[in-house]
Amino acid sequence: MAVSSTQVQFDSLFGLFTYLAIAVSIIVFSLLIYFVVKYRDKPSSRQPDDTPILGKVPPSRGHARSVVVTVSLSTIILVALIIGSFGAIDNILSPPAPSQVCDGCSVLVTGHQFYWNFAYPNGHSDNLVLRVPLGNSIRLNVTSADVFHDFGIIGLDIKTDAIPGRTNVMWFTTYKAGNFTIQCFELCGIGHATMKGILNVVDETTFQQWYTHTRITCSPSSVAVNQTSQCTALLSDSSPSGLGLTPKGNVTFSTPALGYFNTRTCTLMAGTSKGTASCSVLYTPTAAGTGSARITSVYGGDPTQSDSSGNTAILIA
Amino acid sequence: MGQRFAYSAKRWLYTTNHKDIGILYIITSLFLFAAAGVLAITMRTQLSAPDNNVLTANVYNQFVTVHGLLMIFWVLSPLAFGFANFVIPLQIGCRDLAFPRLNSMSYWFFLFSGVMMILSFFFGAAPDLGWTLYSPQNTGQFSPAIGFNLGAGALILMVVSITMSSINFLVTMFKMRAPGLKLRYMSVFPWAILVTIFMMLYAFPSFLAAVVLLYVDRAFGTVYFSSIQGGSLLWDNVFWFFGHPEVYIVLFPAIGIIADIIPTFARRPLYGSKYVIGSLVAAALISFVVWGHHMFVTGIGIASTKLYTVTTIAVSLPFDVIVISLIETLGFAKLRLKAPALFALGAVANFIVGGITGVFLASVALDYALRGTYFVVAHFHYIMVGASIIGLIGGLYYWFPKITGRMYDERLAKVHFVLSMIGFQVLYFPMFLLLDMPRRIVTYSPQTDWGLLNLTATLGGLIFGGAQLLLFYNLYRSSRVGPPSGPNPWDAWTLEWALPSPPPPHDFDVIPTFQADGTIRFGSGPGLPNGLGHSNEIGNPNGSSVSNKTSPLHHEGLSPWPVLMAFAAFIFFLGLTIGKPANPQPVSYQPFWPLIADGVILGIISLFGYSRETFTVHEDTHVESWPFKQVPNMKLGIWTFLGAEVIFFGVLIGSYFFVRTNDAAWPPAGSLFEIRNGFAMTLVLLTSSLTAIMALASARAGNRNGLIASLGGTLVLGAAFLYIKAGEWFSLGASGVFQNYSLPATSYFITTGTHGVHVFAGMCMTVYLLAKAIKGKYLHGDHTTLEHFGLYWHFVDIVWVFLFPLFYLI
Missing domain, CATH: 2.60.40.10 (Immunoglobulins)
Known part of the structure; x- marks a missing residue:
């Protein structure tokens, strides 16, 4: 069930990474285990004929071909991952302008030791609940009033650092109504573990009524x-x-x-x-x-x- | 008994022998491994269930920070460099490191820095904001505990230790290899150490600068990190420039060990060894251009974000080559699965998992979700514990017979391996699945579904931690009653195995020679195993001497000054850091002068003792020293030191640029400082470079009066420089322009102050040289000390040539 644009995007990219990671792991681990089992020292195993001896620098062996094959295969996989990542980066770093989102959908988020403050354009301010409308793009300007925090919404797979003196923009489109936990993801002091908030996604009519x-x-x-x-x-x-x-x-x-x-x-x-x-x-x-x-x-x-x-x-x- | 104890204590305190120091490093880091491990297990206990109350948030935050700092700086690197100390001189065929007393000093700085880090718990609170020490939480305003100052002091001492050590190893490995031993003859372990040293030399000065700036902010109320213009981003930049290479610094020695162990036990040469070594070099180079990747959320722009994604993902390519080469080495092998081999293979397996998940985190797109979660914790523990620690334990078993002359208990070691690997997977694999759970939280709510995975991880932690008791027991017991191992129990082929176990204090009776065809000869006799060296013991399993305790002390190897100097530095920093807060807002601390004075006095005494002591360092004349053939050891050491200084000042100047560009209201040039003063100081200092050159020329010409006059001139000019500088400081301090340490004041005082300290140190050297010159030294071709002083003095002058325009003219 899709929760937000960021969650959908993360799931597909993370899925791509995971599939390729599992494929690569299976190949590499099979190779490792096969070699260890097959060539372990047992009575029947053959004595290698190139065992170096103490008193002589071992001769160098190995083909450049092996390096070329390894690097080429890895590069193919990595290029796929890079291309996938580039698309997501473009999306994450291209937030809508404040004028392109609904009135009340652009919120200033300020981290404090140890709570989040949400300030709306109409002057509404809350230290616990970030209420946003369903099906809208939400633009958050994230900053901090004291130390380095990190603003993350569990389930939406998006975070950004809250740094004093600097504003980072984060955005997502809501696909599902309900409550989500907002939590700080950078150790910020004694209250770090309980520095939480609630993202409350409500339908648009309720939001407009509340917001106005x-x-x-x-x-x-x-x-x-x-x-x-x-x-x-x-x-x-x-x-x-x-x-x-x-x-x-x-x-x-x-x-x-x-x-x-x-x-x-x-x-x-x-x-x-x-x-x-x-x-x-x-x-x-x-x-x-x-x-x-x-x-x-x-x-x-x-x-x-x-x-x-x-x-x-x-x-x- | 008492006499034997005194003898033993004296030996271990005063030793400069690389093998003793290696053993000290290994034992100390194993103790700290246990200490940091206890912190970890306590934290895991706290996290085993939601809403648990084993630790308060206050204590948990201290544990999480000190656990990280100890493991990274006081366990992983020192354990690796314990091996390097013991093994590298044996592998490259020299009798000790280039500067044995400096090596001893490195160890004692390391030990006292560790003591200081642990002491921080007892002064208010230990550092409590994670090992990354993010700004501005690291400033006095948010972390007022005195313990934090101790932590910063401990980090400074530790970096000093590492810098001395890297210089020492670099000179040793470039200048003192056995005749004919080309760099390409070295196995992967010495190569990994060599690459690590280069990374240390570039990364640690940046960290030192960061910690020094942090320390002055806390102690003197400057505002590098408490200002918005500096603040979080300045720290991020200087920290991560160091931080990413640091990850490879703690990993590479373990890779070197693994790549030495696997071929030995597979009975085949390493597959593609030159590609493995090339990969290490490539990864080290790339590691310096990926630091921006840690700061993806700081608004560095789409193009830079993509660039860092590519460089960080690309850094995995060299590691692919390394892993594939290690696996290919096993082909058509006769793999003996003894404990060292098992741990090496286990480390490779963990490294594959850690490496693949590292690619996830290299993608900035995924980082926007994974940042700060347990996925990250799982990933870097797979690298740092799974690959580094497991690999280093492999090294412990591998070299244990060489170090002690006895064999460990193989069966116990295999049980240790199985429990470690199982415990490790149960401990860390569940954390990959906790990809929503924030790192470093003391507790979590029962409403989350994190409880079961955390409980599993805790059980794994108990298994893993318990398994390490087997290691300690095995090492302790086997070192006393293990069967004699003989010189080469593994039939290995690197040079250390040609010596008895344990090797005699002077290592080699005869320095080996490498022939053009790769054969190693001892003296004029035929090559091993029938050659010279210790031929009577080669191949004889009972030939090793385990009665080393009664052997005479290394004849030229004892010096009390390194440990005293380190102790002086320790109490000096203790005095600087444990003082009570003098100012509540912004917090600054009153130094504790009695300790500082004791430290300075003891430091001067030991420096004096150190330089007057006749301590001959054996410098073989016919050694392989490409590419520094014409450069004497000491000079190479000083060049390397100055290289590290360049980075240090580079970061200071970079920080100045950073805050200045970020501060729109910076006063225009000429309004703050008198250009006249700056010009006068430049003139004075440049003239002093000239007198330093004249001193050397006079010494070469044997002109005693000329030497004394020009050294005296250098001293007077240095004093004149500091006099003008002090005048400027006082008038600026009195003028009120610099009330509350604005950023221009902060950067000016700290940058020129650090430079001033360098000038002062140079003047102390001049006094020493002058005293010797008056007694008639340096006139008979013994002027190398003057040359070394000249290098340093010119460097300090060149730094000023940069500072003058930066602060006064633009």
């Missing part, structure tokens, strides 16, 4: 300094039952840019369509800064709803 659980929009999206923009957080049902329950509770807004909110927290009110809720705050930038302000909204969840967050940028003229 919090959507944040600011209107107008481009304002002048000291001009006010209204930012609305829209939440949709994320309950496992999918019954269209209405999210309840508060949403908190924040930004690293210079400016102020009329209030940092607003209380959700049910929306017009089933299973949605929203509330708004007003944001006023007080300096142009870098030319934009990133607004993040965090929803703490309620007994039926998971927590989530979203973010958006306001351009400041």
Whole structure:
């Protein structure tokens, strides 16, 4: 049962290597065992006529032909393996651009002693679960916040090093829904063995519903300094039952840019369509800064709803 | 009794005889094999069931690291070089290595480095991040334990030992072969050692540079590995440049042993021996261009990834030739399946499996899945244990009669073989199937299906480990009560078997001569077995002397200085490494000055004793020494040493380039250092090269005043250089430009500091030469020491010629 593009690719390449390895082993071991059994010292065995004696350098023997045959046969096998590997390397090292994958399918993975953090473009961040949609290409940018880790997903046959100060890209296409174990594959300290996470592959609708659980929009999206923009957080049902329950509770807004909110927290009110809720705050930038302000909204969840967050940028003229 | 003990202790401590040192290496490495094996069995016990609690993660990580380091550096290579020490001079027909005291010093550095590695457990924590010591976890911030410093110090001592040893073997094998013994007459074992030495000379200086940079980062708070610009990738590069050749360094001696044993027991010459030797050379060369393969995930690009895949897969071709040649040797043979042959054949079988699975890992495409899993663990244990250790054990049984004069218990050895091979397969084969399980994890969850395979592996480990007790028992008991073996129990044909077992201290009564037709003659008499040498004992099974204990000490072979010098280095490094942390952030350590001072004083005393001691090294005049015919031993030794230094400085300069290219904010040229200072230092140092040349010219001309003046000039100029340098250091330190050791500061202080230490060492030599010159030495054709000093001094100056533009002008 195919799990992912990487697993399918690995299985076929590993299969090729294994078949050839078994074939070569059978030939070489048969030769070795046959020679040992046939030419072992027994009463009937003939005394070789070229046994060297102490006091004389042994004459050299052996044909270059044997070397040529060995090297040629090996080369044929190795070329097959190299060609197979090249195809896989091209594939592994040609990830889709972030724009070519779905919204929420490009995730920043950061290794920490001793957990993995998954940060989505919408601001959602999780230290345990990497949730991705089925049947999509997933692009992961892998890095580390402290020491050398290695990010691997058991069953998907793909890994990449998580190195501080450097981002490695890894990608795969999901073929099967379910949970897979994410584990660190480079000794990173005392908690190495338990540095795990969960890859949760869900169908696309569930993913979209979950991913867009919090959507944040600011209107107008481009304002002048000291001009006010209204930012609305829209939440949709994320309950496992999918019954269209209405999210309840508060949403908190924040930004690293210079400016102020009329209030940092607003209380959700049910929306017009089933299973949605929203509330708004007003944001006023007080300096142009870098030319934009990133607004993040965090929803703490309620007994039926998971927590989530979203973010958006306001351009400041 | 007491007197005999004192005599015995003195002999083993002071010996410089290659055979004694070989025995010391073999015994020490077998002890460490047992120690590292106990660590392994404890880890296997922990892993026998999921969620097991035998070891905590903290202890497990230390065990996994020290097990790897000990086995690779303190077991595999030293055991092989124990054999090389004992056997190589006998095989090439010389009476000792070129520099016997240096050889003794190599051993004692090796021993003390091993002691220091084990001591690390008792200072906080031993190194605990795997033998690859990845950065930045190896920095003080993440691994603050003092034990880690000891580990780094132990590695430095070990590399010093290996470098001295490789220089010694290289000079011996190139310069001291018996007359007429062409390189192509050598069997595979000496060839394998020769190739290994070359790899060591190129690989270990790179490792030394890596460990030195790591050590200064930890001790002085520099930032090579804690900075993003250096960090993980810098370590990866310098480590794996060394790391891949290292794999062959621990393998080749075993291949050499196997390729000597199999023909002997098959009673036929090795099939295609020149192709086997050519393959070793080819594999060694390729091994230096595959290191990028260990870093496939670091974004080196598609083209480079493919290139490294091809070179790494191609490295299997020479090994194919070796394996096929070994198997073809058995054709039409009369194969006696004695223990050495069984172990050699077992090693070949394991090597086939290890080699084929190595091709899997050579494919970068598969590495993306297999990296860091038990598949890798299985593969390299098939090579390092299955081929190397099993092959080396074959060598132990093979040479045991030669070393001790007694025969081991053959039946016990066969039981040992069967249990070892079964235990080995049960231990490591299941790991190939654990291709999802991460390496180096202390435990795993019961939800995985890894439990049964792990339990099987643990049972195999107990069988394999238990079997080795038979080996130790057999060796111990047979060395006391085994039947006398006679000089040549295997009817072998390499030269060591022409001598009695054990060979007398001076090895050869008469140095053998190789004739053009390959016949070996002792003196003027006819060739063996009726020739000179020890003709009365050849072919006589009871002729060997096992009462060696009472034989007089090797007449010129005792020196107390090597062991004292090694001990001085040991306590010096102990002082450098066991100090308490001085700074919490970034962590740096306060050296423990009393020990450092003791080390320096003892070091100076022993250096003085070493150089004043009359220790004559027998240098035969009529020896085969292609391709270094006109070069005296000492000079070749110094050239080789300087070759290793080139690599060392090359890596330092390479590291500087690496961090500089990665750092976008590097200050422009001229803004950090006064070009004027650099220019002045260059001028001073170049002039000192000139005075060094003048010193040699004056000595040749017998001009004592000229010699003293020019040596004095060299000394003053060296001092002037260091004076300007020190001024620059202090003003830079005071200026605040270099607060917190930015990368420009780190690379500047460490690179020029290392060079400064070299200048200082050269000045110490000048003082010694000056004192001798004032007493009237060097004027009567005895000026070779001056020549050697000149080589070193010019080298140090040339390094500066590179450093000046790199740091000051660009």
